[in-house]
Amino acid sequence: MRMTRLVAKTLREAPSDAEAISHQLLVRAGFIRRISSGIYSYLPLGLRVLRKIEGIVRQEFDATGAQEVLLPTVQPIELWEETNRTVTMNDVLMRVEIRGGKFVLGPTHEEAVIATVTQDLASYRDLPATVYQIQTKFRDEARPRFGLLRTREFIMADAYSFDPSQEAMRASYKALYGAYVKVFDRLGVEYYPVEADAGSIGGDVNHEFMVPAAIGEDYFALCRDCGYKANIEAARRSRDFAPGTDVVAPMSEIYTGETPTVDSAIAIISKTRPEITAAAMIKSIVLKDEKGALALALVPGDRKVRIPPGYKPFEREDFADYDFLNLGFVGPMGMAERGIRVIADYSIVAGKAWTSGANKKDFHVLDAEAMRDFEIDEFGDLVVVQDGDACPNCSASMELVRSVEAGHTFQLGLYYSEKIASARFSGEDGADSMYYMGCYGIGISRLPAVVAEVSHDNAGLIWPITVSPYQVHLVAIAYGRDAAAAAVADELYASLQSHGVEVLFDDRDLGPGVKLNDADLLGIPIQVVVGPKGVTAGVADLKLRASGAKSDVPLGEVVERCKTTIAELLEVVPWKVGGRGAEFEA
RNA sequence: CGGGGAGUGGCGCAGCGGCAGCGUACCUGGUUUGGGACCAGGGGGUCGGGGGUUCAAAUCCCCCCUCCCCGACCA
Numbered sequence: 001m002r003m004t005r006l007v008a009k010t011l012r013e014a015p016s017d018a019e020a021i022s023h024q025l026l027v028r029a030g031f032i033r034r035i036s037s038g039i040y041s042y043l044p045l046g047l048r049v050l051r052k053i054e055g056i057v058r059q060e061f062d063a064t065g066a067q068e069v070l071l072p073t074v075q076p077i078e079l080w081e082e083t084n085r086t087v088t089m090n091d092v093l094m095r096v097e098i099r100g101g102k103f104v105l106g107p108t109h110e111e112a113v114i115a116t117v118t119q120d121l122a123s124y125r126d127l128p129a130t131v132y133q134i135q136t137k138f139r140d141e142a143r144p145r146f147g148l149l150r151t152r153e154f155i156m157a158d159a160y161s162f163d164p165s166q167e168a169m170r171a172s173y174k175a176l177y178g179a180y181v182k183v184f185d186r187l188g189v190e191y192y193p194v195e196a197d198a199g200s201i202g203g204d205v206n207h208e209f210m211v212p213a214a215i216g217e218d219y220f221a222l223c224r225d226c227g228y229k230a231n232i233e234a235a236r237r238s239r240d241f242a243p244g245t246d247v248v249a250p251m252s253e254i255y256t257g258e259t260p261t262v263d264s265a266i267a268i269i270s271k272t273r274p275e276i277t278a279a280a281m282i283k284s285i286v287l288k289d290e291k292g293a294l295a296l297a298l299v300p301g302d303r304k305v306r307i308p309p310g311y312k313p314f315e316r317e318d319f320a321d322y323d324f325l326n327l328g329f330v331g332p333m334g335m336a337e338r339g340i341r342v343i344a345d346y347s348i349v350a351g352k353a354w355t356s357g358a359n360k361k362d363f364h365v366l367d368a369e370a371m372r373d374f375e376i377d378e379f380g381d382l383v384v385v386q387d388g389d390a391c392p393n394c395s396a397s398m399e400l401v402r403s404v405e406a407g408h409t410f411q412l413g414l415y416y417s418e419k420i421a422s423a424r425f426s427g428e429d430g431a432d433s434m435y436y437m438g439c440y441g442i443g444i445s446r447l448p449a450v451v452a453e454v455s456h457d458n459a460g461l462i463w464p465i466t467v468s469p470y471q472v473h474l475v476a477i478a479y480g481r482d483a484a485a486a487a488v489a490d491e492l493y494a495s496l497q498s499h500g501v502e503v504l505f506d507d508r509d510l511g512p513g514v515k516l517n518d519a520d521l522l523g524i525p526i527q528v529v530v531g532p533k534g535v536t537a538g539v540a541d542l543k544l545r546a547s548g549a550k551s552d553v554p555l556g557e558v559v560e561r562c563k564t565t566i567a568e569l570l571e572v573v574p575w576k577v578g579g580r581g582a583e584f585e586a
Numbered sequence: 587c588g589g590g591g592a593g594u595g596g597c598g599c600a601g602c603g604g605c606a607g608c609g610u611a612c613c614u615g616g617u618u619u620g621g622g623a624c625c626a627g628g629g630g631g632u633c634g635g636g637g638g639u640u641c642a643a644a645u646c647c648c649c650c651c652u653c654c655c656c657g658a659c660c661a
Contacts, residue, residue: 012610012622013598017654027597037653089661108661142587142659150660217660410661439661478619513621520621531620541620 001044001470002493003506006030008043010518020215022452023147025461029521031448031469038144038152040445045522048469049448050155054134056186056466057157057442060179066130066159071112073136077102079111083419092139105138110416110439113160118422124164124433127425128172132159134444146215148449149404155445161438164427166413169436173411176440177207180407184209187447188464189454191406194220197233209407209442213453216403221385225396232400233306236381238390244352249367251333256364260328262301265364269355273366278302282348282356282368284330286314294322296335297382298344301355304384308343324359331356331365332374342375345382404450405443412437461523462546465569470504472496472562473524475516477531480509485535488555492530492540495559501566520545526565528558 008030015034018024026032031046042050058068077095080086086093086104094105106112113131121129134157141152161172177193184191189211196208208231210220221228221235230236254272259265262278269276281301288294289311299305307313319327324338332342333356348354353367356374370376381392391398417423417434427433443450448467455462465471474496476489489507496503504524506515512531519527529541539552542561553561 009596009611011597015597016592016599019654034653085661091659092661110661139660143655143657145655408661475620481619510619511621511623512619513623515619516621518622529620533620 001504003504003508006044006504008045010521018147020146020149020449020453021456022149022215022449025452025456025521026147026448029461029523032148034147038141038150040148040151040153045469046448049463049467050444052467052469053187053444053447054157056183057134057444060182060186061130061132061157061159061176063182064130064175064179066132066161066176066179069113069116069131069133071106071109071116071133071135073106073138074103075106075112077104079115080104082421083111083416085111092141094138094140106135107137107139108156108441109133109135109137109158110160110412110437111420114416114420114423114435117162118424121162121425121435123426124428127435128161128163128168130159130161130172130176130438132157132440146449149215149446149453150217151445154443157442157444159438159440161440163436163438164425164433166436169411169413169438173205173409173438176438177409180207180209180409180440180442183442184407186466187451188466189451192220192222192229192401192403194222195230195234196408197231206408206410208405209409210401210403211406211450211454212401212403213450214402215453216405218403218405219400220403221389221398222401223391223394223396223398226391226394228391228393228398230385232385235385235398236392237383237385237398238392238395239346239379239381240390240395241347241349243349246351246353248351248353248369248372251368251373252366253358253360253363254366255362257362259362259364265355265357266301269364269366276355276366280353280355282332282354284332284357286318286325286330287311288314288318293341295341295343296330296332297380298332298342298348298376299383300345300347303345303386306382306384308380308382326357326359326361329357329359329361329363331359331368332376333359333365333368334374336375336377341377343378343380343382344370344376346379347383348376348379404446404453406447406450407440407442409440410438412439456523459517460521463523463525465525465566468524469522470524471502471566472526472528473504473506473519473522475506475519475527475529477512477515477529477533479507482532482535485530485532488535489530492528492555492558496562499559499563501559501562525569526562528553528562530555 010030011028014024014028033041035041092107096103137156138153144150144152163169163172191209191211193207193209196206219232221230256265256268266278278301282298283301285297285305319325335342350370356365356368358365387400389398414434423435424432479486493505525545527543534540538555540558542553543550
């Protein structure tokens with residue numbers, strides 16, 4: 001492609017509303033343009049990057065035997081009512097009403113894929129099967145931000161596996177997980193498949209594919225010793241807490257006044273008992289399960305609580321219904337007698353003096369001991385993991401890594417099949433059976449931004465060759481001014497193309513500084529510069545964008561050198577950690 | 587949805603009661619061509635929208651819209 005013809009203009013300055021570096025660079029380099037909040041157009045360069053990423057996904061998904069389909073963007077709302085997701089996904093659903101009735105723009109496609117394949121996967125003989133699509137989706141995100149990283153309209157590659165049994169589902173999951181590892185290896189960015197929280201879907205194992213990035217909205221816990229890694233919502237810490245050895249005084253009450261938070265209570269209490277810190281306090285969080293039964297979660301006062309599965313936090317208004325629950329002064333004492341289940345973090349050990357709310361407004365208790373002054377029905381992993389916590393596998397210190405979620409694989413099991421009557425096939429015995437499903441999503445349109453976010457420098461973008469819009473950026477210095485040099489450049493351009501090299505040719509009549517700076521901004525991995533000086537000497541300058549390494553190449557060898565350099569760059573997986581990826585327990 | 591900030595030419599910004607400006611980008615001519623050159627000329631803006639105050643509003647007041655940031659939310 002000749003840049004004089006290319007629909008894109010580089011900008012010296014990014015729009016002021018572009019906050020994320022990836023957003024700024026992608027706009028400045030002419031890859032994308034913002035149309036509305038969270039809604040973007042792709043210019044030719046940006047689309048080529050998308051196509052490269054899609055191509056990688058297609059290859060790796062196809063290699064597992066998955067088959068590409070295309071599901072509708074506009075879906076009848078009845079499909080969504082069947083799974084109750086008109087309610088559970090209400091906030092992101094975009095509804096449209098047309099003559100034909102009520103519809104939604106698909107934010108995801110579980111319902112649609114089941115409706116699509118049910119008659120074609122009607123027998124156990126048709127299973128297993130995996131289909132996938134690369135589709136535009138729409139979610140009315142509460143807050144689109146960071147350019148392409150969080151948008152309302154986005155492109156996703158989503159695969160769905162259908163199996164006759166849980167074991168078969170696990171095999172399908174493993175195959176797709178393997179494809180994901182290959183896809184991310186080829187994208188050339190550092191990534192970690194981490195254990196993830198199943199969310200409301202439930203299901204067995206699921207993984208998120210996380211790319212560490214300063215702008216990331218997610219965190220995962222990483223143990224560099226044993227390789228344990230889990231999303232912060234799913235991460236656990238070691239349960240190895242020995243009982244304390246304090247000589248615990250009898251429990252006593254203390255008037256603390258209007259101190260409904262841990263910090264405010266400690267501020268008062270520490271005046272008389274300076275040794276008592278937030279960590280020595282029990283934070284009691286009131287929960288309710290699906291049936292409305294109450295439970296109490298106990299965590300140390302300096303930690304954030306991780307709500308155990310099956311429970312929801314009590315709403316502020318709910319407290320009015322229970323006079324023994326004083327918001328801000330709740331404690332575990334006497335809860336067993338009231339039939340309230342007490343679940344404690346493993347760190348709430350006996351033999352230690354705890355401070356707690358006294359279940360009485362404006363009062364706390366001191367020197368409460370677990371098992372002596374209050375019962376614990378059950379222990380759980382109830383705290384949100386933080387930097388320095390001990391790894392649950394090997395007890396080494398873990399760190400939290402800030403990252404962007406780039407992909408997510410789920411074992412859905414029967415979650416949707418149970419809700420959708422048509423999700424059935426005839427089993428070997430002739431009876432109706434439900435599909436065991438898996439779903440696998442990669443944020444295609446998020447990835448150019450993810451790559452840009454982790455692969456750039458002060459001069460601009462640095463594309464891995466696998467996703468770069470072009471492989472070679474041919475820069476002609478003094479094109480239109482120096483006939484001899486221009487002729488050489490034209491010849492090189494034609495020659496590279498005829499050898500199958502994807503080449504962007506800067507044939508613009510601009511000063512050399514502009515063109516070289518633009519080449520760095522666009523970030524194509526191999527730059528070839530030809531100008532009057534070099535042509536006189538019989539050489540072109542070949543520069544690798546990533547390393548900045550330059551070398552003079554005789555004009556007659558440029559094409560060959562480009563081809564071998566491309567091959568070398570394709571050979572390298574720029575980032576690879578030993579043991580990462582392949583191993584996991586499905 | 588709560589809090590904060592901003593809307594002036596494609597992009598970045600100044601102007602803050604008295605003729606709508608600068609840089610960049612764009613067009614024409616000329617000089618220049620190995621790291622964002624220079625000279626001369628030129629085109630382009632309902633100053634986010636509506637209402638009000640005023641002899642006069644980009645500027646002051648009211649309402650609305652949009653965008654950005656922080657938070658809440660995030661199968």
